[in-house]
Amino acid sequence: MAIRDRLSGNEAVATAMKQINPDVVAAFPITPSTEIPQYFSTFVANGSVDTEFVAVESEHSAMSACVGASSAGARAMTATSANGLALMWEVLYIAASLKLPIIMACVNRTLSGPLNIHNDHSDSMGARDSGWIQLYCEDNQEAYDNMIMAVRIAEHLDVKLPVMVCLDGFITSHSLENIELLEDDIVKKFVGEYKPDSYLLDSESPISVGPLDLQDYCFEHKRQQSQCMMNAMKVIHDVSEEFAKVSGRKYGFLETYKMDDAEIAVVVLNSTAGTAKFVVNQFREKGIKAGLVKPRVFRPFPVDEISSVLKNCKAVAVMDKADSFNAAGGPLFTEITSALLVKGVYNVKMVNYIYGLGGRDVKTDDIEKVYNDLLKTVDQGKVESVYNYLGVRE
Numbered sequence: 145m146a147i148r149d150r151l152s153g154n155e156a157v158a159t160a161m162k163q164i165n166p167d168v169v170a171a172f173p174i175t176p177s178t179e180i181p182q183y184f185s186t187f188v189a190n191g192s193v194d195t196e197f198v199a200v201e202s203e204h205s206a207m208s209a210c211v212g213a214s215s216a217g218a219r220a221m222t223a224t225s226a227n228g229l230a231l232m233w234e235v236l237y238i239a240a241s242l243k244l245p246i247i248m249a250c251v252n253r254t255l256s257g258p259l260n261i262h263n264d265h266s267d268s269m270g271a272r273d274s275g276w277i278q279l280y281c282e283d284n285q286e287a288y289d290n291m292i293m294a295v296r297i298a299e300h301l302d303v304k305l306p307v308m309v310c311l312d313g314f315i316t317s318h319s320l321e322n323i324e325l326l327e328d329d330i331v332k333k334f335v336g337e338y339k340p341d342s343y344l345l346d347s348e349s350p351i352s353v354g355p356l357d358l359q360d361y362c363f364e365h366k367r368q369q370s371q372c373m374m375n376a377m378k379v380i381h382d383v384s385e386e387f388a389k390v391s392g393r394k395y396g397f398l399e400t401y402k403m404d405d406a407e408i409a410v411v412v413l414n415s416t417a418g419t420a421k422f423v424v425n426q427f428r429e430k431g432i433k434a435g436l437v438k439p440r441v442f443r444p445f446p447v448d449e450i451s452s453v454l455k456n457c458k459a460v461a462v463m464d465k466a467d468s469f470n471a472a473g474g475p476l477f478t479e480i481t482s483a484l485l486v487k488g489v490y491n492v493k494m495v496n497y498i499y500g501l502g503g504r505d506v507k508t509d510d511i512e513k514v515y516n517d518l519l520k521t522v523d524q525g526k527v528e529s530v531y532n533y534l535g536v537r538e
Contacts, residue, residue: 146324146392153284153316156323157223157249157309158183160291162193163331166247167218167338170198170209174228175261176313177251181223203228207235207246214244215353217343219295221246225313226253226267233271239306240275241369242353245298246306248276249291252414252465253313254502262503263313265413269466269475271308275369277376278443280413281311282399284321286440289393292326295335296383302375312415314503330390373444380441397446399438400453402428406435408518409454411480412463413439416499416506420463423511434515445479451487454480459493459518459527463534465500473531474498493527499534510535 151159158180161169169188171181181197188197196213200206203224210220224232229250239246254260255267268278277297281287287309294307311317326334342351357365380397388394401421403409410420417438427434437453439446454460462481464474472478477496484492497514500506514534521527 147327148322149325150320150322151284152179152318152320153281153287153311154179154251154318155183156284156288157291157311158187159325160288160331161221162187163326163328164219164221164292164295164335165193165332166195166221168196168198168210168213168220169222170200170206170213170220171222171224172200172203172206172228174203174225176253176317177223177225177228177249179317180249180251203231204235207232207239210246211235211239211242211244214239214246215242215343216345217340219338221248223249223251225251226255229267229271230255236271236274236276238354241365243304243369243372244306245295245304247291247294247298248306248308249287250308250310251313251317252310260502261313263315263465264501264503265310265464265466266501268308268310272443272475275305275373276443277303277305277307277373278441279307279309280440280442281309281316282414282417282438284316284319285323285393287311287316288323288325289387289391289395292331292334293383293387293395297376297379299338300379300383301341303372303379305369305372305376310414315415324391326391334387334390376444377446395440397439397441397449398453399440401436401438403435403437403453405433407433407458408460408515408522409435409437409457410461410463410511410514411437411439411454411476413442413465413476416463416465419506419508420511423508423515426512427515432515432519439476442476445483447483447487450480450483451489454484454492455487455489457492459495459521461495461497461514461518463497463499463514467498467501471531493521495521495527495530495532497532497534504535506535
């Protein structure tokens with residue numbers, strides 16, 4: 145039976161970790177993710193878990209410890225934000241290339257500089273090509289659920305890749321919400337016992353981890369890594385289906401809101417989707433066919449699903465809480481436009497809005513402007529400006 149509770153996003157993530165009971169958690173504090181290892185350390189202290197908690201001297205060390213633990217056959221987890229993720233940069237690529245199923249909560253925060261502790265997606269978007277699977281969470285419930293599903297996804301033998309579960313700093317991490325928890329035994333049964341197929345401490349099948357890999361084999365190993373990311377599409381689907389059976393909560397690669405007949409739509413990640421749904425309802429009350437798409441999975445990128453749901457729209461705005469500084473558009477926008485192009489969808493007018501950088505508030509008025517701009521685009525039959533900034537003082 146579901147357990148009803150009221151938790152912050154950080155508490156929800158830490159609670160999921162407690163129920164998973166990983167072998168090793170290595171972490172270093174950084175706002176706004178600090179509460180996750182803080183809460184988890186209390187579970188270690190009071191005997192709720194038998195995890196080896198490693199308090200390290202930096203985020204680089206935290207990921208290095210996770211790599212060592214996972215290579216030795218342990219189920220390893222961590223959490224970080226922004227500059228902490230940046231300090232892990234070298235080891236992010238190592239973890240992915242070694243195909244280690246490490247789970248990390250990334251509590252999204254602006255990546256310095258200038259120094260800023262508030263929310264945008266510059267940290268995880270900067271790591272989008274590091275080889276990690278990326279799941280994004282609108283609210284505390286999704287953060288809890290995705291942490292549990294991440295374990296099964298990462299450890300599947302067809303995948304064996306690390307997973308980053310991304311939630312908005314402060315907006316989600318520190319806000320209290322009513323959520324439903326699964327019972328401990330259900331989570332334990334769902335994630336199962338970790339049985340790595342190869343690991344350093346297996347004396348009967350010795351392996352080396354992280355050896356020199358030059359021209360003869362490096363390309364092939366990168367190709368294998370890429371294949372694992374492709375394999376993850378089916379695994380994410382299957383794990384989500386199985387999770388729905390035990391939780392009653394169904395997750396896809398993306399969530400659609402009133403998209404069946406939508407003529408204009410916004411695509412946005414994480415907590416802003418909740419604000420956008422409110423605006424969609426307002427436009428629907430006026431008889432305007434507005435809709436919303438919220439990607440849950442960003443890596444691997446759901447090309448087929450995105451192109452299918454957007455192909456019948458007249459105009460679409462993609463909202464990016466990170467800038468690529470490429471003079472062409474934000475990371476989510478360029479991925480989506482690429483997906484539409486390769487799937488032969490040429491009829492949708494696309495526009496990009498960079499918003500919320502450094503924690504700048506996004507209000508219903510801001511999103512109303514986006515939808516009104518889309519209506520203007522449809523009426524005029526052209527896009528006036530593809531690359532736009534929303535809510536900034538020019």
